[in-house]
Amino acid sequence: MPADPTCRVKRYVPLIRDRIALSLSRLKPAAARLGGFIRPLGARALHRLRHPTRRGVLMAIGALPALVVLYVLVLIPFTPSIGDIRKARVDEPAQILSADGKVLAEFKPSNREWVPLAQISPHMVDALISTEDHRFYEHHGIDFKRTAGAALHTFSGERQGGSTITQQLARNLYPDEIGRAPTLTRKIKEAITAFKIEAVYSKQQILETYLNTVPFLYNAYGIEMAARTYFGVSADQLDILQAATLTGMLKGNAYYNPVINPERALARRNTVLGQMVKYGKLSEAQYATLSKKPLRLDFERQTEPPGPAPHFALQLRKWLIAWADRNDYNIYSDGLVVRTTIDSRLQQMATAALRQHTNQLQGIANGAWSGRNGCVAGNDLFATFMRETQDYKSARDAGANDADALKQLAGDRTFMRNLCKSKTAVEAGFLAIDPRNGQIKAWVGSRDFTDEPFDHVQQARRQPGSTFKPFVYGAAYAAGAKPGDTFIDQPVEITLAGGEIWKPTDDVPPSNRPVTLRDAIAFSRNRITAQLMQTVGPDKVARLARAMGVRDSQLDPVPSLALGTSPVTLKEMVSAYSTIANDGEYLEPRMVTSIEDHKGNVLAQFESASPERALSAEADRTLLDTMRDVVNRGTGSAIRTRFGIRGDVAGKTGTTQGNTDGWFILMDPQLVAGAWVGFDDGRVTLDDYWGQGARSALPIVGDFFQRALRSRLVDPRARFDTEVTPGAFETFREKLRAWMDKLFGKHEAPPPAPPVRHAPPPRASAPAPASVPAVASEAGASAPSAASAPSAASAAAAESAARAIMGLPPIIGPSSAPPALAPQPSYPAQAPALAPTPTPDEADPDTPGASASYTPPVAQPQGQ
Structure with a gap:
C-alpha cells in the first residue's frame, strides 16, 4: 500500500x-x-x-x-505660469464665421458676458471689498494678518476663511491646478498663484477679472449674468441691496441662494450691509432703512442663444478643441477666427423649411395621438411607454400592482402630457453639401435645438430604406448592366443564412412582366431591386456604399441590405449622394476653410480633400441619369409638380418598414441636400400616407431648393455631364454586331419606341398570363416579329461574344434584347399638399416589404 x-x-x-x-x-x-x-x-x-x-x-x-x-x-512648478496668467484675463473666445461673413457662434467656456470695471455698479465693488477683503488695496495677494487670525480661529475649533480676493480669483481661474480641498498644499499653491497674479495685474484688473469670472448658480458666470438672472438688470444698474445680495452669495452660493433660501439670503445681505457700515461705505441711518427692506428678485434663467447653426457649431467645437490642443491654442482665450463652409443664407432657408413642414406633420401626429386611442393608458403602446418610466417603477416599488400603477400615473395630467409630448414629437434632420468640393453648406440637426439638442444629422443612425438602392444599381452598372436590362416582376423568395425566407414585396401585386432597371429605380420596385442584389452580391454593394461615403456605420452584407436595413446617418447618405453628383469621386465633407488669429493672420488653411474614385465615371453617369427619372416621373415627381423645380436634378425617396423613417435626397450639380423625418422612438410612426418619404421628407428638401433657386444661390442653368464616352468594349461590340448582321443578312428592325423616361407610365393593366415571355419588345408585343427575330438573335449573340472576348461578365438580367416598357401602376402627378385624407391610388411604392418569417430590425437613434 x-x-x-x-x-x-x-x-x-x-x-x-x-x-x-x-x-x-x-x-x-x-x-x-x-x-x-x-x-x-x-x-x-x-x-x-x-x-x-x-x-x-x-x-x-x-x-x-x-x-x-x-x-x-x-510646488511652484505645479502652479500656473506667468504666461498662463497673462492669457487668463484676456477673454477672447473663438469666433465662428459663415462663408459669407456672418457670426454663427462664439465659443465661451461658460455662460458669461465680460464687462469692464467701469460698467459695474460701484455699490458692487464697495460691497465686495468691505465683505471679502477690506485690506485689498494694502496687500500683495495675501493678507498675512487675516490669514493668521483665520488660522487661530480654525485651531480653536471655529473654522474661518482668510482668503483674499486675489486668492479667490486664483481658485476661480485655475480650479484644476489649485483644487478646493482644505489642505496645506492647496493653500500654498493658492498663495503662490495669488502672488503671480498681483505681479501681472493691477488692482483694478484683478477686481474686473474676479467679478467677471465668479459663479452665481443657474449657469450664470460673472456679475453681468448674475444681475440679469436674479434682478433683470445689467451690472451697471445694480443698487445697494442687489449688490449686497449678490455679494452675500459668494460665501456659499447654494446655502445663500435667494431663490430657494430667501431667509438665509436676507440675513446674509444684511450682514454685508453691516460690513459696508463698518468700513465707511454706508451710514448707520442708511443701514437702518435698507436692512428692513425685503428681497426683491426678478429671477429668470439666462440661456445662451443657440445661434443659426447650433448643431453644426457643436460638432465644430469638438473638432476645433482637438486642433487647438495639437497646435497649442486655447479656443476660449486666444481670439481665434474660424471661417466655416456654412452659407448663412442657405442655413436660414434650411431651418425655415424644416420647421415649417415638421410643424405641419406635428399637427397630424397630435391628431393621431388624441382621443381614446392616443396618449392614454388604454393604448397598449402608450401603456408600454408608461411602464418604461421611472415614475412607474417607483410606484411598483411602493407596492402598487401594474393596474394600480398605471391608474395612478394616468391621473397625473402633467406626467401624461409630458410623456405624450416626448414620445410623439416629430423630429427631422437636414444636410446640404456642395458636391464639387465637399463643403457643408447647411446643417439642421433637429426642429428646435433648445428642446432637442440631439443631432439627427451625425448622431442618429436610422434605416435609410430605398435611399440605399442607388448603391445596388451603381454596383450593377459598374458590372456592365444597362438601364434597359430587365427583370421579371414576380414573387421573390430568398433563403437567408439562418434558414429564414425573405420575401420582399411592393405596394402592388406582381405583374409577371419584364421591368427595366430604369423603371425599377424610378418607381422604387423592391422585387426588382432584390433580384438585382442577388445578381450583384451584397458584399459588392456594401463595399461600394462604403467607398462612396457610408464610412462610419456598420453595413451587414445580407440581401435585405438592398432595401436599406442597416442603420446609417444622414450625413453619410448625403455624402454618398455627393459622390454620385461628383462623377463618382468621393470628397470628405469639410466644415472649415481657414483659421486666423485675432489680428487676421492665417494660422491654417484647409483645402478640399483629395478625391477618391469610388465608382467609374461611366457607371456613375448612368446611375445619375436613371435617378433623374425618380423626379421626372417616379416617386419624387413632386419636386417638379409641387415645387416647380425645373433644373437638372436627380434624387431618391426612402421609406422604412412601418413608415418609421422618411427620407429624401436631391442632387443638383452645385448642391446635394437630404432630409430625414421620424420620431426618436421608432415604435411611434405616422400613418401609411404621411409616413412615406415622398410626403414627409421630400417637402423639406423641395421647399429648401425652391428658396435657394429663387435667391440665385443655386444656378438653375447648371447641368450634369452625363455623356458616356463609348469605351473599347462598346466600340468592339458595334463592330462585331455589324459583322454578324452582314454575315447572317441584315433585317429591318421594328421602329423603336419613344424613350421610356420621356413618357408617363401607363396605368396598371390586368395581370399577364402565366406564359408571358421573359422579354417583350418596346412596342409592347409579347414576342418579336419573324422579320426581326434574326436581327435580335444576332444582336444578342454579338453582345455575348463580345463580352466573352473582352473577358467581361455576362449581362445582368434575363436577356439583353431590347427591353419592353412593362405596364406600371399609376402615380399621382403631384405629391399633394398636407390634406386630411389620401386617396387609394396615392400609395407610395417606396416602402420595403418583408415576409412574416423575416423582419429587418428597426433602428433607434444612437449617439453620445
Whole structure:
C-alpha cells in the first residue's frame, strides 16, 4: 500500500523546526551588534531633547522655515505660469464665421458676458471689498494678518476663511491646478498663484477679472449674468441691496441662494450691509432703512442663444478643441477666427423649411395621438411607454400592482402630457453639401435645438430604406448592366443564412412582366431591386456604399441590405449622394476653410480633400441619369409638380418598414441636400400616407431648393455631364454586331419606341398570363416579329461574344434584347399638399416589404 501523505509530512516537521532554530541562533549576534549601535544614538537624542542646548534650539527653529521654503519651491512648478496668467484675463473666445461673413457662434467656456470695471455698479465693488477683503488695496495677494487670525480661529475649533480676493480669483481661474480641498498644499499653491497674479495685474484688473469670472448658480458666470438672472438688470444698474445680495452669495452660493433660501439670503445681505457700515461705505441711518427692506428678485434663467447653426457649431467645437490642443491654442482665450463652409443664407432657408413642414406633420401626429386611442393608458403602446418610466417603477416599488400603477400615473395630467409630448414629437434632420468640393453648406440637426439638442444629422443612425438602392444599381452598372436590362416582376423568395425566407414585396401585386432597371429605380420596385442584389452580391454593394461615403456605420452584407436595413446617418447618405453628383469621386465633407488669429493672420488653411474614385465615371453617369427619372416621373415627381423645380436634378425617396423613417435626397450639380423625418422612438410612426418619404421628407428638401433657386444661390442653368464616352468594349461590340448582321443578312428592325423616361407610365393593366415571355419588345408585343427575330438573335449573340472576348461578365438580367416598357401602376402627378385624407391610388411604392418569417430590425437613434 502507498504511504500515507500525512505521515510523510509529519516526518519532516522536526527537521524544519531544527533548521529555523539554527537560523535564529545565527541572527542573534547580528541583532545584538545592531542594537548596541542604535541604543546609544537613541539615548543621546533623548538626552538632547531633555537637556536642549542653545545651538540645538536655534537649529530646530531654523529647520522649520527651511522645510516650508523648500516645500514652496517644490510646488511652484505645479502652479500656473506667468504666461498662463497673462492669457487668463484676456477673454477672447473663438469666433465662428459663415462663408459669407456672418457670426454663427462664439465659443465661451461658460455662460458669461465680460464687462469692464467701469460698467459695474460701484455699490458692487464697495460691497465686495468691505465683505471679502477690506485690506485689498494694502496687500500683495495675501493678507498675512487675516490669514493668521483665520488660522487661530480654525485651531480653536471655529473654522474661518482668510482668503483674499486675489486668492479667490486664483481658485476661480485655475480650479484644476489649485483644487478646493482644505489642505496645506492647496493653500500654498493658492498663495503662490495669488502672488503671480498681483505681479501681472493691477488692482483694478484683478477686481474686473474676479467679478467677471465668479459663479452665481443657474449657469450664470460673472456679475453681468448674475444681475440679469436674479434682478433683470445689467451690472451697471445694480443698487445697494442687489449688490449686497449678490455679494452675500459668494460665501456659499447654494446655502445663500435667494431663490430657494430667501431667509438665509436676507440675513446674509444684511450682514454685508453691516460690513459696508463698518468700513465707511454706508451710514448707520442708511443701514437702518435698507436692512428692513425685503428681497426683491426678478429671477429668470439666462440661456445662451443657440445661434443659426447650433448643431453644426457643436460638432465644430469638438473638432476645433482637438486642433487647438495639437497646435497649442486655447479656443476660449486666444481670439481665434474660424471661417466655416456654412452659407448663412442657405442655413436660414434650411431651418425655415424644416420647421415649417415638421410643424405641419406635428399637427397630424397630435391628431393621431388624441382621443381614446392616443396618449392614454388604454393604448397598449402608450401603456408600454408608461411602464418604461421611472415614475412607474417607483410606484411598483411602493407596492402598487401594474393596474394600480398605471391608474395612478394616468391621473397625473402633467406626467401624461409630458410623456405624450416626448414620445410623439416629430423630429427631422437636414444636410446640404456642395458636391464639387465637399463643403457643408447647411446643417439642421433637429426642429428646435433648445428642446432637442440631439443631432439627427451625425448622431442618429436610422434605416435609410430605398435611399440605399442607388448603391445596388451603381454596383450593377459598374458590372456592365444597362438601364434597359430587365427583370421579371414576380414573387421573390430568398433563403437567408439562418434558414429564414425573405420575401420582399411592393405596394402592388406582381405583374409577371419584364421591368427595366430604369423603371425599377424610378418607381422604387423592391422585387426588382432584390433580384438585382442577388445578381450583384451584397458584399459588392456594401463595399461600394462604403467607398462612396457610408464610412462610419456598420453595413451587414445580407440581401435585405438592398432595401436599406442597416442603420446609417444622414450625413453619410448625403455624402454618398455627393459622390454620385461628383462623377463618382468621393470628397470628405469639410466644415472649415481657414483659421486666423485675432489680428487676421492665417494660422491654417484647409483645402478640399483629395478625391477618391469610388465608382467609374461611366457607371456613375448612368446611375445619375436613371435617378433623374425618380423626379421626372417616379416617386419624387413632386419636386417638379409641387415645387416647380425645373433644373437638372436627380434624387431618391426612402421609406422604412412601418413608415418609421422618411427620407429624401436631391442632387443638383452645385448642391446635394437630404432630409430625414421620424420620431426618436421608432415604435411611434405616422400613418401609411404621411409616413412615406415622398410626403414627409421630400417637402423639406423641395421647399429648401425652391428658396435657394429663387435667391440665385443655386444656378438653375447648371447641368450634369452625363455623356458616356463609348469605351473599347462598346466600340468592339458595334463592330462585331455589324459583322454578324452582314454575315447572317441584315433585317429591318421594328421602329423603336419613344424613350421610356420621356413618357408617363401607363396605368396598371390586368395581370399577364402565366406564359408571358421573359422579354417583350418596346412596342409592347409579347414576342418579336419573324422579320426581326434574326436581327435580335444576332444582336444578342454579338453582345455575348463580345463580352466573352473582352473577358467581361455576362449581362445582368434575363436577356439583353431590347427591353419592353412593362405596364406600371399609376402615380399621382403631384405629391399633394398636407390634406386630411389620401386617396387609394396615392400609395407610395417606396416602402420595403418583408415576409412574416423575416423582419429587418428597426433602428433607434444612437449617439453620445
